Structures are given as C-alpha cells and as structure tokens.
Amino acid sequence: MKKYLIIILAAATALTGCKKFLDIKPESEITGANFYQVASDAESGLIGCYDALQPDAYYGFDIETYGDVTSDNAYAGGDNPANIQMDEFKTDPNNANISRDWNQMYQAVARCNDVIDNVSTMDNKVFQGNRKKEIIAEAKFLRALDYFNLVRIWGRVPLIVNQIKDTKPESINKGNSEISDIYAQITKDLTDAVTDLPKDNETGRATKGAAEGILAKVNLTNKNWQQAADLCGQVMGLNKYSLVGNYDALWSGKNTSESLFEVQFTGGNEGNVMPDLFLPFPLATYEFLKFSTPTEDMIAAYEPNDQRKAASIIFADQYYGKNFPHVYKYRNAAGFAAPTNVPVLRYADVLLMRAEALNEISYPNLEALSILNQIRTRAGLLVSKTLLDYPTQESLRVAIAKERRVELAFEGHRWFDLLRTGKAISTLQGKYPINNDRLLFPIPQNQIDKNPNLKQNPGYN
Numbered sequence: 001m002k003k004y005l006i007i008i009l010a011a012a013t014a015l016t017g018c019k020k021f022l023d024i025k026p027e028s029e030i031t032g033a034n035f036y037q038v039a040s041d042a043e044s045g046l047i048g049c050y051d052a053l054q055p056d057a058y059y060g061f062d063i064e065t066y067g068d069v070t071s072d073n074a075y076a077g078g079d080n081p082a083n084i085q086m087d088e089f090k091t092d093p094n095n096a097n098i099s100r101d102w103n104q105m106y107q108a109v110a111r112c113n114d115v116i117d118n119v120s121t122m123d124n125k126v127f128q129g130n131r132k133k134e135i136i137a138e139a140k141f142l143r144a145l146d147y148f149n150l151v152r153i154w155g156r157v158p159l160i161v162n163q164i165k166d167t168k169p170e171s172i173n174k175g176n177s178e179i180s181d182i183y184a185q186i187t188k189d190l191t192d193a194v195t196d197l198p199k200d201n202e203t204g205r206a207t208k209g210a211a212e213g214i215l216a217k218v219n220l221t222n223k224n225w226q227q228a229a230d231l232c233g234q235v236m237g238l239n240k241y242s243l244v245g246n247y248d249a250l251w252s253g254k255n256t257s258e259s260l261f262e263v264q265f266t267g268g269n270e271g272n273v274m275p276d277l278f279l280p281f282p283l284a285t286y287e288f289l290k291f292s293t294p295t296e297d298m299i300a301a302y303e304p305n306d307q308r309k310a311a312s313i314i315f316a317d318q319y320y321g322k323n324f325p326h327v328y329k330y331r332n333a334a335g336f337a338a339p340t341n342v343p344v345l346r347y348a349d350v351l352l353m354r355a356e357a358l359n360e361i362s363y364p365n366l367e368a369l370s371i372l373n374q375i376r377t378r379a380g381l382l383v384s385k386t387l388l389d390y391p392t393q394e395s396l397r398v399a400i401a402k403e404r405r406v407e408l409a410f411e412g413h414r415w416f417d418l419l420r421t422g423k424a425i426s427t428l429q430g431k432y433p434i435n436n437d438r439l440l441f442p443i444p445q446n447q448i449d450k451n452p453n454l455k456q457n458p459g460y461n
Contacts, residue, residue: 209260223420
C-alpha cells in the first residue's frame with residue numbers, strides 16, 4: 001500500500017481553489033455553417049481544438065496522473081482524495097478527476113468534429129494553397145490523439161465523429177463502441193493527417209512527423225511491429241528531428257529539435273499549473289504538499305552517472321521531509337500560470353519505439369541495440385552495451401522498457417507502456433491492489449446515469 005503524508009495546512013487547501021487558466025470561450029464552440037464563412041473562421045475553430053488540450057483536466061495535469069501516478073513512477077502526493085483513489089487502484093465511478101477528464105476530452109473531440117464537418121463544406125476559394133486540407137488534417141490529428149487517450153483510459157467509449165446538431169436522445173445518447181472500431185478511426189484519422197499535414201508548420205501545430213509518430217505508437221500498442229518500425233523510420237527519414245545534446249536543456253526550454261508535438265502554454269491566461277503543483281518552494285510560488293511524488297523505486301531505477309535523474313527529480317528539504325523528492329521536469333513556476341509546455345511526443349520516444357519494434361520483429365537486431373546506446377550516451381552513460389549484455393530477446397526487451405521508463409519519466413507514458421506490454425499487473429501486484437478490472441478506469445457515474453445506452457466497465461458496478 002502506498003504511503004501518504006497527511007498534513008493539513010491552509011496553503012494546501014488553496015490548491016483546491018486553483019482556477020482553470022483557460023477562461024476565454026473558444027470560438028470553436030460557435031457551431032454551424034453560418035460561422036464558417038472565411039478562412040479566419042476555420043483558423044479560429046482550429047485554435048479551439050488545440051486550446052482544448054490545455055486545461056488541468058487534460059494535458060495541464062491529469063494525463064501525468066494517469067501515466068505516472070497510476071504506475072510505479074510516482075505517488076499521488078498532495079491531499080486530493082481523487083488523486084489518491086487513482087494511485088491506490090480504488091477509483092470510484094464518482095471520482096471527480098475522471099468526471100472532469102471525460103468531459104474535457106469529449107469537449108476536445110466535439111471541437112474537432114465541428115471543424116472537420118464545417119471546414120469540409122467550405123468553398124475552396126477562400127483558402128490559400130493547401131490550407132483547407134491542412135486545417136482538416138490538424139483537426140483529425142487532434143481528434144485521433146483525443147480518442148487514443150480515451151480508449152486507453154476507459155476502453156469501450158462512445159465513438160462520435162460528427163457534429164451533434166440537436167439534443168434528441170438518439171443523437172446524444174451514444175453507446176459504447178468496440179475497441180477495434182475506435183482504433184480503426186484513430187488509424188484512419190492519423191493516416192489522413194500524415195497525407196495532408198506539412199513537414200513544417202507553425203510552432204505548436206501538428207506536422208507530418210507528429211502524425212507519423214503518434215500513429216507509430218498506436219501500432220506499437222496494437223502490436224503491429226512492422227508498421228510501427230516503418231513509421232518511426234519515416235519520422236527519422238524526415239531529417240527534421242534530433243536529440244538535444246544536454247538532456248536538462250529539454251526542461252529549461254521548449255519546442256526544441258527533439259519536439260514532435262507539445263501542448264503550448266504562454267503564461268497568464270494560457271499558463272501551466274504543473275510547475276507550482278510539483279516543484280518545491282521557493283522554486284514554486286507557494287508552499288504546500290506537492291503532487292506526483294517520485295517513488296523510491298523510480299529513484300532507484302536511474303543508474304549511477306545518469307544525467308536524467310538530476311534533470312527529472314529535485315530533492316529539497318521541506319516541512320514534510322528532509323531531502324524530499326519532487327518532479328523537476330516542469331519548471332518556471334509563476335503562480336499556477338507558467339509559460340511551460342507539456343511534451344506529448346519526443347524524438348527519443350520515437351527512437352525507443354523503433355528499437356522496441358525491431359527487437360520484436362527479430363533478434364538479434366543491431367539497430368535496436370544502437371538506438372539503445374544512442375539514448376544512453378546522451379544521458380551520460382558512456383559505456384556502450386553489446387549483445388553480450390543482452391544475450392536474449394527478452395533481456396533486450398527488458399532493457400528497452402527500462403530505458404523508456406527513465407527517459408520518459410513524469411511525461412505521462414509509463415502506465416500506458418505497462419498496459420500495452422501486459423506488464424501492469426506483474427509489475428504492480430503485491431505492492432498495490434491491482435487486478436484485471438483495474439486496467440481500465442470506471443466510466444463516470446454521471447455519464448452512466450444520464451445515458452441509458454452507456455455501460456459501465458467490468459468491476460465498477
């Protein structure tokens with residue numbers, strides 16, 4: 001059972017009142033063809049699709065909770081009962097986090113549907129060049145990302161790919177879709193996006209490489225090894241991305257040569273709450289019990305001289321402990337409004353996906369080993385590994401999985417890696433009360449109550 005530091009402080013209670021940093025109503029909520037008349041209308045609608053990734057109920061905080069707190073990387077920390085439930089595999093269908101996350105992700109989907117449906121019918125003459133196709137492709141990329149998260153968190157979720165234009169029960173009460181159908185739609189959207197997205201785009205927007213990279217992860221999740229390897233190879237072949245020489249520089253800057261896609265935060269009303277939620281005071285603006293505390297097991301996973309440890313975890317004396325660990329990847333705290341981006345896909349992730357897929361296709365694979373050494377060398381681990389270190393396919397599989405863990409720690413990937421490799425129960429059982437019914441989260445009870453066609457996931461009735 002995970003341990004929690006229960007400290008009641010006025011400063012901690014202030015966290016529950018953290019306002020969402022996205023108060024401006026996006027223009028994408030203005031639906032109907034009467035709005036979509038000129039190119040700037042389409043661009044405004046698309047901005048709303050990107051904007052939907054920012055709230056703390058999505059990439060602003062909760063994806064990190066699903067990816068790291070649910071796994072063996074981090075404790076919930078803080079004093080939020082909803083986060084602690086998720087950490088302990090005791091999530092209730094009335095859990096406040098899953099309710100807000102479901103709503104936010106489906107709002108994101110609805111915005112994408114709005115753009116795709118309406119821009120598709122607009123006159124081509126109001127756009128310059130290929131911009132109409134690119135706008136639709138960006139919205140499809142974002143819709144695919146939204147559904148990829150939805151299906152990995154909840155499984156059989158409703159698949160809605162068109163605007164809902166009325167409030168009739170048959171229009172709004174969609175039932176659970178089959179997981180295979182959801183993944184087929186994700187794959188179609190991303191394949192379309194790969195075709196129509198440019199190699200280069202404005203900072204923060206989807207690109208061909210981002211679509212190829214996410215599609216590679218979808219194929220890796222579904223054990224389509226050759227497709228995953230090929231897509232990662234296509235990203236590499238763009239000659240656009242490269243590993244940043246200094247791993248720490250990834251977190252002191254943003255939109256580096258390693259970034260395929262990041263959720264953009266500029267500060268103020270478009271600010272990021274995570275630096276203040278994670279960092280110790282005085283690096284954070286306020287002092288309270290911090291969230292996503294790195295576990296002892298995570299700390300021990302780093303080898304001696306691994307530079308990623310100091311870049312990912314900072315130790316500080318706080319009122320709740322001496323030399324206490326905190327997540328250090330989200331920096332520049334500014335009163336819950338930091339100009340700090342959230343990485344969704346990095347080039348290191350793409351390289352490690354290719355290594356994993358190649359190792360699954362055949363062993364031994366020297367390119368997979370070379371990629372592993374490339375990632376380790378950047379981290380300051382200068383002794384190259386050979387096949388003598390990994391004499392079997394399974395030993396190299398374990399090494400790649402460990403490298404993913406330390407490379408991508410606190411970026412929201414670990415739990416999903418454990419799920420897709422079938423390692424969640426074996427890794428966590430005995431430490432936490434996990435079973436097959438806890439590999440998916442419960443569908444929010446308020447959704448079940450108002451939609452008679454929606455069925456709850458097993459084990460939560």
